[in-house]
Amino acid sequence: MRDDNFTKENNAKHMWHPMGHPADSLANPPKVIVSAQNSSITDIDGHTVVDAVGGLWCVNLGYSNDAVKEAISKQLYDLPYYSAFSGTSNPPAIEASYLVREMFEADGMARVFFTSGGSDSVETCLRLARQYHRLRGEPTRTKFISLKKGYHGTHFGGASVNGNNRFRINYEPLMPGCFHLPSPYTYRNPFNETDPATLAQNIANAFEDEIAFQGANTIAAFIMEPIQGAGGVIVPDPSFMGLMRDICDRHGILMISDEVITGFGRTGDWSGARHWGVKPDMMSMAKGITSGYYPVGAALMSDKVAEVFEKDTSGDGGIFHGYTYSAHPVGAAAVVACLNETQRLDTKTNAAARGDHLYQGLLKLAEKHDIIGDVRGGHGLMNGLELVSDRATKTPIDMATLKHIHQRVYEAGAMVRPGYPNILMSPPLTITEDEVNQILRALDEGFSAI
Numbered sequence: 001m002r003d004d005n006f007t008k009e010n011n012a013k014h015m016w017h018p019m020g021h022p023a024d025s026l027a028n029p030p031k032v033i034v035s036a037q038n039s040s041i042t043d044i045d046g047h048t049v050v051d052a053v054g055g056l057w058c059v060n061l062g063y064s065n066d067a068v069k070e071a072i073s074k075q076l077y078d079l080p081y082y083s084a085f086s087g088t089s090n091p092p093a094i095e096a097s098y099l100v101r102e103m104f105e106a107d108g109m110a111r112v113f114f115t116s117g118g119s120d121s122v123e124t125c126l127r128l129a130r131q132y133h134r135l136r137g138e139p140t141r142t143k144f145i146s147l148k149k150g151y152h153g154t155h156f157g158g159a160s161v162n163g164n165n166r167f168r169i170n171y172e173p174l175m176p177g178c179f180h181l182p183s184p185y186t187y188r189n190p191f192n193e194t195d196p197a198t199l200a201q202n203i204a205n206a207f208e209d210e211i212a213f214q215g216a217n218t219i220a221a222f223i224m225e226p227i228q229g230a231g232g233v234i235v236p237d238p239s240f241m242g243l244m245r246d247i248c249d250r251h252g253i254l255m256i257s258d259e260v261i262t263g264f265g266r267t268g269d270w271s272g273a274r275h276w277g278v279k280p281d282m283m284s285m286a287k288g289i290t291s292g293y294y295p296v297g298a299a300l301m302s303d304k305v306a307e308v309f310e311k312d313t314s315g316d317g318g319i320f321h322g323y324t325y326s327a328h329p330v331g332a333a334a335v336v337a338c339l340n341e342t343q344r345l346d347t348k349t350n351a352a353a354r355g356d357h358l359y360q361g362l363l364k365l366a367e368k369h370d371i372i373g374d375v376r377g378g379h380g381l382m383n384g385l386e387l388v389s390d391r392a393t394k395t396p397i398d399m400a401t402l403k404h405i406h407q408r409v410y411e412a413g414a415m416v417r418p419g420y421p422n423i424l425m426s427p428p429l430t431i432t433e434d435e436v437n438q439i440l441r442a443l444d445e446g447f448s449a450i
Protein backbone atom coordinates (compact mmCIF):
# COMPACT_ATOMS: atom_id res chain seq x y z
CA MET A 1 0.00 0.00 0.00
CA ARG A 2 1.38 3.43 -0.96
CA ASP A 3 1.66 6.24 1.61
CA ASP A 4 -0.96 8.88 2.49
CA ASN A 5 0.63 11.49 0.20
CA PHE A 6 0.19 9.18 -2.76
CA THR A 7 -3.41 8.46 -1.76
CA LYS A 8 -4.32 12.14 -1.43
CA GLU A 9 -2.45 13.11 -4.58
CA ASN A 10 -4.27 10.51 -6.68
CA ASN A 11 -7.70 10.81 -5.09
CA ALA A 12 -10.40 10.78 -7.86
CA LYS A 13 -7.79 11.26 -10.59
CA HIS A 14 -8.03 7.76 -12.03
CA MET A 15 -11.36 6.61 -10.67
CA TRP A 16 -14.84 7.76 -11.62
CA HIS A 17 -17.09 7.66 -8.58
CA PRO A 18 -20.61 6.24 -8.75
CA MET A 19 -23.45 8.75 -8.35
CA GLY A 20 -21.29 11.83 -8.76
CA HIS A 21 -19.95 14.21 -11.40
CA PRO A 22 -16.34 13.39 -12.36
CA ALA A 23 -15.48 17.09 -12.57
CA ASP A 24 -16.91 17.67 -9.09
CA SER A 25 -14.83 14.78 -7.67
CA LEU A 26 -11.72 16.34 -9.20
CA ALA A 27 -12.54 19.80 -7.87
CA ASN A 28 -13.63 18.55 -4.43
CA PRO A 29 -11.86 15.24 -3.81
CA PRO A 30 -13.91 12.78 -1.75
CA LYS A 31 -13.19 12.08 1.91
CA VAL A 32 -10.82 9.11 2.13
CA ILE A 33 -12.06 6.71 4.79
CA VAL A 34 -9.25 4.54 6.09
CA SER A 35 -10.64 2.60 9.03
CA ALA A 36 -13.73 1.92 11.10
CA GLN A 37 -14.71 0.58 14.52
CA ASN A 38 -18.20 -0.29 15.80
CA SER A 39 -20.39 2.55 14.43
CA SER A 40 -17.59 5.02 13.69
CA ILE A 41 -15.37 5.72 10.70
CA THR A 42 -12.00 7.49 10.52
CA ASP A 43 -10.67 9.47 7.58
CA ILE A 44 -7.14 9.84 6.29
CA ASP A 45 -6.61 12.96 8.45
CA GLY A 46 -7.52 11.05 11.60
CA HIS A 47 -10.98 12.60 12.04
CA THR A 48 -13.40 10.07 13.56
CA VAL A 49 -17.19 10.42 13.29
CA VAL A 50 -20.28 8.33 13.96
CA ASP A 51 -21.38 6.85 10.65
CA ALA A 52 -25.06 7.75 10.43
CA VAL A 53 -25.07 6.33 6.88
CA GLY A 54 -24.07 2.79 7.84
CA GLY A 55 -21.72 2.69 4.83
CA LEU A 56 -24.63 2.92 2.38
CA TRP A 57 -27.65 1.63 4.35
CA CYS A 58 -25.78 -1.65 4.70
CA VAL A 59 -23.36 -1.99 7.63
CA ASN A 60 -26.12 -3.25 9.90
CA LEU A 61 -23.78 -5.07 12.31
CA GLY A 62 -21.36 -2.15 12.61
CA TYR A 63 -17.75 -2.34 11.52
CA SER A 64 -16.31 -4.62 14.20
CA ASN A 65 -18.05 -7.95 13.76
CA ASP A 66 -15.22 -10.46 14.02
CA ALA A 67 -17.45 -13.49 13.45
CA VAL A 68 -18.22 -12.29 9.91
CA LYS A 69 -14.61 -11.25 9.25
CA GLU A 70 -13.28 -14.62 10.41
CA ALA A 71 -15.84 -16.57 8.37
CA ILE A 72 -14.81 -14.66 5.22
CA SER A 73 -11.14 -15.16 5.93
CA LYS A 74 -11.50 -18.90 6.64
CA GLN A 75 -13.56 -19.47 3.50
CA LEU A 76 -10.92 -17.75 1.38
CA TYR A 77 -8.52 -20.50 2.41
CA ASP A 78 -11.01 -23.40 2.08
CA LEU A 79 -12.47 -22.45 -1.31
CA PRO A 80 -12.10 -18.89 -2.60
CA TYR A 81 -14.36 -19.46 -5.60
CA TYR A 82 -16.33 -22.01 -7.49
CA SER A 83 -19.22 -21.57 -9.88
CA ALA A 84 -22.77 -22.38 -8.82
CA PHE A 85 -24.07 -22.55 -12.37
CA SER A 86 -26.14 -25.69 -12.81
CA GLY A 87 -24.03 -28.75 -11.99
CA THR A 88 -21.93 -27.54 -9.05
CA SER A 89 -22.57 -26.06 -5.60
CA ASN A 90 -20.63 -25.38 -2.40
CA PRO A 91 -21.34 -25.92 1.33
CA PRO A 92 -21.62 -22.27 2.45
CA ALA A 93 -24.06 -21.48 -0.37
CA ILE A 94 -26.24 -24.42 0.64
CA GLU A 95 -26.22 -23.30 4.29
CA ALA A 96 -26.80 -19.65 3.35
CA SER A 97 -29.85 -20.57 1.24
CA TYR A 98 -31.24 -22.57 4.18
CA LEU A 99 -30.77 -19.66 6.60
CA VAL A 100 -32.16 -16.98 4.27
CA ARG A 101 -35.23 -19.12 3.53
CA GLU A 102 -35.71 -19.77 7.23
CA MET A 103 -35.46 -16.06 8.12
CA PHE A 104 -38.07 -15.07 5.53
CA GLU A 105 -40.37 -18.08 5.83
CA ALA A 106 -42.76 -15.87 7.83
CA ASP A 107 -42.99 -13.65 4.73
CA GLY A 108 -43.98 -16.67 2.65
CA MET A 109 -40.59 -17.03 0.97
CA ALA A 110 -39.55 -20.51 -0.13
CA ARG A 111 -36.57 -20.25 -2.54
CA VAL A 112 -33.43 -18.16 -2.82
CA PHE A 113 -31.47 -17.10 -5.91
CA PHE A 114 -28.14 -15.49 -4.99
CA THR A 115 -26.77 -12.45 -6.81
CA SER A 116 -23.92 -9.96 -6.37
CA GLY A 117 -26.01 -7.03 -5.09
CA GLY A 118 -29.29 -5.18 -5.00
CA SER A 119 -29.52 -4.19 -8.68
CA ASP A 120 -28.90 -7.83 -9.64
CA SER A 121 -31.61 -8.97 -7.23
CA VAL A 122 -34.17 -6.57 -8.67
CA GLU A 123 -33.22 -7.62 -12.20
CA THR A 124 -33.66 -11.27 -11.21
CA CYS A 125 -37.13 -10.62 -9.77
CA LEU A 126 -38.26 -8.70 -12.85
CA ARG A 127 -37.01 -11.35 -15.26
CA LEU A 128 -38.36 -14.30 -13.30
CA ALA A 129 -41.74 -12.53 -12.97
CA ARG A 130 -42.06 -12.49 -16.77
CA GLN A 131 -40.95 -16.11 -17.01
CA TYR A 132 -43.46 -17.12 -14.31
CA HIS A 133 -46.33 -15.77 -16.40
CA ARG A 134 -45.03 -17.39 -19.59
CA LEU A 135 -44.84 -20.74 -17.79
CA ARG A 136 -48.42 -20.28 -16.62
CA GLY A 137 -49.56 -19.65 -20.18
CA GLU A 138 -49.92 -15.85 -19.93
CA PRO A 139 -46.99 -14.61 -22.05
CA THR A 140 -48.67 -11.22 -22.58
CA ARG A 141 -47.95 -10.28 -18.97
CA THR A 142 -44.72 -8.37 -19.51
CA LYS A 143 -45.28 -4.87 -18.04
CA PHE A 144 -44.19 -3.51 -14.68
CA ILE A 145 -45.79 -0.95 -12.41
CA SER A 146 -43.85 0.88 -9.71
CA LEU A 147 -43.90 4.02 -7.59
CA LYS A 148 -42.45 7.44 -8.25
CA LYS A 149 -39.62 8.20 -5.80
CA GLY A 150 -38.78 4.47 -5.72
CA TYR A 151 -35.18 3.35 -6.15
CA HIS A 152 -34.50 -0.10 -7.59
CA GLY A 153 -30.86 0.05 -8.62
CA THR A 154 -29.15 0.92 -11.86
CA HIS A 155 -29.49 -1.99 -14.26
CA PHE A 156 -31.71 -1.18 -17.24
CA GLY A 157 -34.62 -3.10 -15.72
CA GLY A 158 -34.24 -1.50 -12.30
CA ALA A 159 -33.68 1.96 -13.78
CA SER A 160 -36.83 1.50 -15.86
CA VAL A 161 -38.95 0.96 -12.74
CA ASN A 162 -37.04 3.65 -10.79
CA GLY A 163 -39.14 6.61 -9.85
CA ASN A 164 -36.59 9.42 -9.71
CA ASN A 165 -35.67 11.09 -12.99
CA ARG A 166 -32.06 11.74 -11.92
CA PHE A 167 -31.36 8.01 -12.40
CA ARG A 168 -33.22 7.79 -15.70
CA ILE A 169 -32.91 10.75 -18.05
CA ASN A 170 -29.28 10.39 -19.16
CA TYR A 171 -29.80 6.71 -19.88
CA GLU A 172 -33.07 6.84 -21.81
CA PRO A 173 -34.73 5.22 -23.63
CA LEU A 174 -35.31 2.74 -20.84
CA MET A 175 -37.28 -0.50 -21.01
CA PRO A 176 -40.73 -0.10 -22.56
CA GLY A 177 -43.78 -1.25 -20.63
CA CYS A 178 -42.93 0.35 -17.27
CA PHE A 179 -45.46 2.68 -15.64
CA HIS A 180 -45.35 4.71 -12.44
CA LEU A 181 -47.87 5.62 -9.76
CA PRO A 182 -47.55 8.54 -7.32
CA SER A 183 -45.47 7.95 -4.21
CA PRO A 184 -47.11 7.79 -0.76
CA TYR A 185 -45.30 11.06 -0.03
CA THR A 186 -47.54 13.25 2.09
CA TYR A 187 -45.24 16.30 1.94
CA ARG A 188 -45.68 16.67 -1.83
CA ASN A 189 -48.09 14.74 -4.06
CA PRO A 190 -50.35 15.41 -7.04
CA PHE A 191 -53.48 14.99 -4.89
CA ASN A 192 -52.36 17.72 -2.43
CA GLU A 193 -53.27 15.21 0.24
CA THR A 194 -51.57 15.38 3.63
CA ASP A 195 -53.51 12.58 5.32
CA PRO A 196 -51.46 9.39 4.83
CA ALA A 197 -54.42 6.98 4.84
CA THR A 198 -56.37 9.03 2.29
CA LEU A 199 -53.26 9.37 0.15
CA ALA A 200 -52.77 5.58 0.31
CA GLN A 201 -56.33 5.09 -0.92
CA ASN A 202 -55.85 7.65 -3.71
CA ILE A 203 -52.78 5.77 -4.96
CA ALA A 204 -54.64 2.46 -4.75
CA ASN A 205 -57.38 4.02 -6.90
CA ALA A 206 -54.74 5.22 -9.38
CA PHE A 207 -53.36 1.66 -9.48
CA GLU A 208 -56.80 0.24 -10.31
CA ASP A 209 -57.21 2.93 -12.97
CA GLU A 210 -53.83 2.13 -14.55
CA ILE A 211 -54.60 -1.61 -14.59
CA ALA A 212 -57.92 -0.94 -16.33
CA PHE A 213 -56.09 1.25 -18.86
CA GLN A 214 -53.22 -1.16 -19.55
CA GLY A 215 -55.22 -4.38 -19.27
CA ALA A 216 -54.46 -6.66 -16.34
CA ASN A 217 -53.36 -9.42 -18.69
CA THR A 218 -50.41 -7.28 -19.85
CA ILE A 219 -48.96 -6.65 -16.36
CA ALA A 220 -46.36 -9.00 -14.88
CA ALA A 221 -45.55 -7.38 -11.55
CA PHE A 222 -45.78 -4.41 -9.24
CA ILE A 223 -42.56 -3.52 -7.39
CA MET A 224 -42.27 -1.28 -4.32
CA GLU A 225 -40.03 -0.61 -1.36
CA PRO A 226 -41.94 -1.05 1.93
CA ILE A 227 -40.37 2.27 2.98
CA GLN A 228 -38.86 4.24 0.11
CA GLY A 229 -35.21 4.75 1.02
CA ALA A 230 -33.04 6.62 -1.47
CA GLY A 231 -36.11 8.62 -2.58
CA GLY A 232 -36.04 10.36 0.80
CA VAL A 233 -37.19 7.84 3.44
CA ILE A 234 -40.85 8.02 2.52
CA VAL A 235 -42.92 6.09 5.04
CA PRO A 236 -46.35 5.10 3.71
CA ASP A 237 -49.49 4.77 5.78
CA PRO A 238 -49.63 1.31 7.43
CA SER A 239 -52.56 0.46 5.15
CA PHE A 240 -50.68 1.19 1.91
CA MET A 241 -48.80 -2.01 1.13
CA GLY A 242 -51.84 -4.14 2.05
CA LEU A 243 -54.05 -2.14 -0.32
CA MET A 244 -51.55 -2.70 -3.14
CA ARG A 245 -51.31 -6.42 -2.26
CA ASP A 246 -55.09 -6.84 -2.55
CA ILE A 247 -55.14 -5.15 -5.94
CA CYS A 248 -52.26 -7.34 -7.20
CA ASP A 249 -54.13 -10.44 -6.04
CA ARG A 250 -57.36 -9.43 -7.71
CA HIS A 251 -55.60 -8.92 -11.06
CA GLY A 252 -53.08 -11.77 -11.08
CA ILE A 253 -50.14 -9.34 -10.76
CA LEU A 254 -47.07 -10.47 -8.79
CA MET A 255 -45.95 -8.22 -5.93
CA ILE A 256 -42.19 -7.71 -5.59
CA SER A 257 -41.11 -6.20 -2.29
CA ASP A 258 -37.75 -4.51 -2.81
CA GLU A 259 -36.16 -5.12 0.59
CA VAL A 260 -32.60 -4.16 -0.34
CA ILE A 261 -32.63 -1.55 2.45
CA THR A 262 -35.56 -2.70 4.58
CA GLY A 263 -34.52 -6.36 4.88
CA PHE A 264 -32.65 -7.78 7.87
CA GLY A 265 -33.99 -5.57 10.64
CA ARG A 266 -33.68 -1.97 9.51
CA THR A 267 -37.39 -1.20 9.97
CA GLY A 268 -37.52 -2.87 13.39
CA ASP A 269 -38.76 -6.14 11.82
CA TRP A 270 -36.84 -8.67 9.78
CA SER A 271 -38.52 -7.43 6.62
CA GLY A 272 -40.34 -4.28 5.62
CA ALA A 273 -43.27 -6.25 4.19
CA ARG A 274 -43.70 -8.01 7.56
CA HIS A 275 -43.66 -4.61 9.21
CA TRP A 276 -46.82 -3.80 7.20
CA GLY A 277 -48.35 -7.29 7.59
CA VAL A 278 -47.98 -8.20 3.90
CA LYS A 279 -46.70 -11.34 2.18
CA PRO A 280 -45.22 -10.50 -1.23
CA ASP A 281 -44.59 -12.97 -4.05
CA MET A 282 -40.92 -12.07 -4.42
CA MET A 283 -38.37 -10.12 -2.45
CA SER A 284 -35.14 -8.49 -3.59
CA MET A 285 -32.41 -8.36 -0.95
CA ALA A 286 -28.80 -7.25 -0.53
CA LYS A 287 -26.93 -4.90 1.86
CA GLY A 288 -27.77 -6.29 5.34
CA ILE A 289 -27.42 -9.86 4.03
CA THR A 290 -23.66 -9.51 4.62
CA SER A 291 -23.68 -6.17 6.43
CA GLY A 292 -21.74 -4.87 3.43
CA TYR A 293 -18.67 -6.97 4.31
CA TYR A 294 -18.93 -8.82 0.97
CA PRO A 295 -21.04 -7.99 -2.10
CA VAL A 296 -24.01 -10.38 -2.06
CA GLY A 297 -27.68 -10.08 -2.94
CA ALA A 298 -30.60 -12.46 -3.19
CA ALA A 299 -33.93 -12.75 -4.98
CA LEU A 300 -36.49 -14.68 -2.95
CA MET A 301 -39.51 -16.50 -4.32
CA SER A 302 -42.73 -17.61 -2.63
CA ASP A 303 -44.07 -21.15 -2.87
CA LYS A 304 -46.63 -19.97 -5.43
CA VAL A 305 -43.85 -18.77 -7.75
CA ALA A 306 -41.47 -21.64 -7.02
CA GLU A 307 -44.08 -24.26 -7.75
CA VAL A 308 -44.68 -22.98 -11.29
CA PHE A 309 -40.96 -23.32 -12.09
CA GLU A 310 -40.39 -26.59 -10.29
CA LYS A 311 -43.45 -28.34 -11.73
CA ASP A 312 -42.66 -27.31 -15.29
CA THR A 313 -42.05 -30.30 -17.54
CA SER A 314 -41.68 -28.39 -20.81
CA GLY A 315 -38.10 -27.31 -20.17
CA ASP A 316 -39.11 -23.64 -20.30
CA GLY A 317 -38.72 -23.41 -16.51
CA GLY A 318 -34.93 -23.40 -16.94
CA ILE A 319 -33.47 -20.24 -15.40
CA PHE A 320 -31.07 -18.94 -18.03
CA HIS A 321 -30.10 -16.02 -15.87
CA GLY A 322 -27.38 -15.70 -13.25
CA TYR A 323 -24.07 -14.15 -12.37
CA THR A 324 -20.52 -15.49 -12.17
CA TYR A 325 -20.61 -14.56 -8.50
CA SER A 326 -24.09 -16.00 -7.74
CA ALA A 327 -23.69 -18.17 -4.60
CA HIS A 328 -20.01 -17.20 -4.33
CA PRO A 329 -18.57 -19.36 -1.54
CA VAL A 330 -16.90 -16.46 0.26
CA GLY A 331 -20.01 -14.32 -0.06
CA ALA A 332 -22.13 -17.22 1.15
CA ALA A 333 -19.85 -17.73 4.18
CA ALA A 334 -20.36 -14.03 4.92
CA VAL A 335 -24.14 -14.51 4.66
CA VAL A 336 -24.11 -17.46 7.07
CA ALA A 337 -22.05 -15.62 9.68
CA CYS A 338 -23.94 -12.36 9.20
CA LEU A 339 -27.37 -13.95 9.62
CA ASN A 340 -26.26 -15.87 12.68
CA GLU A 341 -24.92 -12.63 14.20
CA THR A 342 -28.03 -10.69 13.17
CA GLN A 343 -30.21 -13.23 15.00
CA ARG A 344 -27.90 -13.51 18.01
CA LEU A 345 -27.78 -9.74 18.49
CA ASP A 346 -31.48 -9.38 17.63
CA THR A 347 -30.59 -6.22 15.73
CA LYS A 348 -34.21 -5.47 14.82
CA THR A 349 -35.02 -4.72 18.47
CA ASN A 350 -32.22 -2.19 18.82
CA ALA A 351 -33.18 -0.73 15.42
CA ALA A 352 -36.71 -0.11 16.69
CA ALA A 353 -35.59 1.47 19.99
CA ARG A 354 -32.72 3.58 18.64
CA GLY A 355 -34.79 4.44 15.57
CA ASP A 356 -37.46 5.94 17.79
CA HIS A 357 -34.81 7.81 19.78
CA LEU A 358 -33.29 9.28 16.59
CA TYR A 359 -36.70 10.16 15.13
CA GLN A 360 -37.83 11.96 18.30
CA GLY A 361 -34.54 13.87 18.34
CA LEU A 362 -35.00 14.90 14.71
CA LEU A 363 -38.52 16.17 15.43
CA LYS A 364 -37.03 18.34 18.21
CA LEU A 365 -34.41 19.70 15.81
CA ALA A 366 -37.21 20.66 13.40
CA GLU A 367 -38.74 22.82 16.15
CA LYS A 368 -35.49 24.75 16.31
CA HIS A 369 -34.36 24.92 12.66
CA ASP A 370 -36.73 26.30 10.02
CA ILE A 371 -34.62 24.81 7.27
CA ILE A 372 -36.10 21.39 8.14
CA GLY A 373 -39.30 21.21 6.11
CA ASP A 374 -40.19 17.58 6.82
CA VAL A 375 -38.96 14.91 9.22
CA ARG A 376 -39.43 11.32 8.10
CA GLY A 377 -38.86 8.04 9.91
CA GLY A 378 -40.35 6.50 13.01
CA HIS A 379 -40.00 2.90 11.79
CA GLY A 380 -36.56 1.65 12.73
CA LEU A 381 -33.26 3.20 11.69
CA MET A 382 -34.25 4.94 8.45
CA ASN A 383 -34.61 8.68 8.65
CA GLY A 384 -34.84 11.60 6.27
CA LEU A 385 -34.88 15.35 6.72
CA GLU A 386 -36.20 17.31 3.75
CA LEU A 387 -34.57 20.75 3.69
CA VAL A 388 -36.28 23.89 2.43
CA SER A 389 -35.32 27.52 2.10
CA ASP A 390 -38.89 28.56 2.92
CA ARG A 391 -41.24 26.41 4.97
CA ALA A 392 -44.41 28.10 3.76
CA THR A 393 -43.67 27.59 0.05
CA LYS A 394 -41.68 24.34 0.61
CA THR A 395 -38.99 25.67 -1.74
CA PRO A 396 -36.19 23.08 -1.82
CA ILE A 397 -32.88 24.22 -0.38
CA ASP A 398 -30.03 24.91 -2.87
CA MET A 399 -27.28 22.36 -3.41
CA ALA A 400 -24.49 24.61 -2.08
CA THR A 401 -26.24 25.01 1.29
CA LEU A 402 -26.85 21.26 1.49
CA LYS A 403 -23.14 20.59 0.85
CA HIS A 404 -22.17 23.19 3.42
CA ILE A 405 -24.41 21.63 6.08
CA HIS A 406 -23.09 18.18 5.24
CA GLN A 407 -19.51 19.34 5.78
CA ARG A 408 -20.32 21.14 9.04
CA VAL A 409 -22.15 18.07 10.39
CA TYR A 410 -19.12 15.97 9.49
CA GLU A 411 -16.77 18.34 11.28
CA ALA A 412 -19.10 18.20 14.29
CA GLY A 413 -18.89 14.39 14.51
CA ALA A 414 -21.36 12.62 12.21
CA MET A 415 -21.39 11.38 8.62
CA VAL A 416 -24.86 11.83 7.11
CA ARG A 417 -25.88 11.29 3.49
CA PRO A 418 -26.92 14.22 1.31
CA GLY A 419 -29.56 13.05 -1.18
CA TYR A 420 -30.71 16.36 -2.58
CA PRO A 421 -32.78 18.00 -1.09
CA ASN A 422 -32.69 15.54 1.80
CA ILE A 423 -30.34 14.44 4.53
CA LEU A 424 -30.64 10.68 4.86
CA MET A 425 -29.68 8.49 7.81
CA SER A 426 -29.36 4.71 8.17
CA PRO A 427 -26.79 3.99 10.88
CA PRO A 428 -25.65 0.52 11.97
CA LEU A 429 -28.44 -1.35 13.77
CA THR A 430 -26.01 -1.87 16.65
CA ILE A 431 -25.73 1.88 17.33
CA THR A 432 -25.77 3.00 20.97
CA GLU A 433 -27.77 5.70 22.73
CA ASP A 434 -24.67 7.91 23.06
CA GLU A 435 -23.90 7.57 19.37
CA VAL A 436 -27.46 8.59 18.43
CA ASN A 437 -27.04 11.64 20.68
CA GLN A 438 -23.78 12.45 18.92
CA ILE A 439 -25.57 12.38 15.52
CA LEU A 440 -28.24 14.73 16.86
CA ARG A 441 -25.65 17.12 18.34
CA ALA A 442 -23.68 17.18 15.09
CA LEU A 443 -26.82 17.93 13.07
CA ASP A 444 -27.74 20.72 15.47
CA GLU A 445 -24.28 22.26 15.04
CA GLY A 446 -24.47 21.86 11.26
CA PHE A 447 -27.86 23.57 11.01
CA SER A 448 -26.77 26.31 13.45
CA ALA A 449 -23.78 27.10 11.21
CA ILE A 450 -25.83 28.34 8.23
Ligand SMILES: Cc1ncc(COP(=O)(O)O)c(C=O)c1O
Residues within 6 Å of the ligand: 057, 117, 118, 119, 120, 122, 151, 152, 153, 154, 225, 229, 230, 258, 259, 260, 261, 286, 287
Ligand atom coordinates in the same frame (compact mmCIF):
# COMPACT_ATOMS: atom_id res chain seq x y z
C1 LIG B 1 -34.38 -0.47 -2.58
C2 LIG B 1 -33.12 -0.67 -3.37
N1 LIG B 1 -33.13 -1.52 -4.39
C3 LIG B 1 -32.03 -1.76 -5.12
C4 LIG B 1 -30.84 -1.12 -4.83
C5 LIG B 1 -29.61 -1.39 -5.66
O1 LIG B 1 -28.68 -2.09 -4.91
P1 LIG B 1 -27.13 -2.11 -5.35
O2 LIG B 1 -26.64 -0.70 -5.19
O3 LIG B 1 -26.53 -3.10 -4.38
O4 LIG B 1 -27.07 -2.59 -6.74
C6 LIG B 1 -30.78 -0.23 -3.76
C7 LIG B 1 -29.54 0.45 -3.40
O5 LIG B 1 -29.47 1.29 -2.55
C8 LIG B 1 -31.96 0.02 -3.02
O6 LIG B 1 -31.97 0.90 -2.01
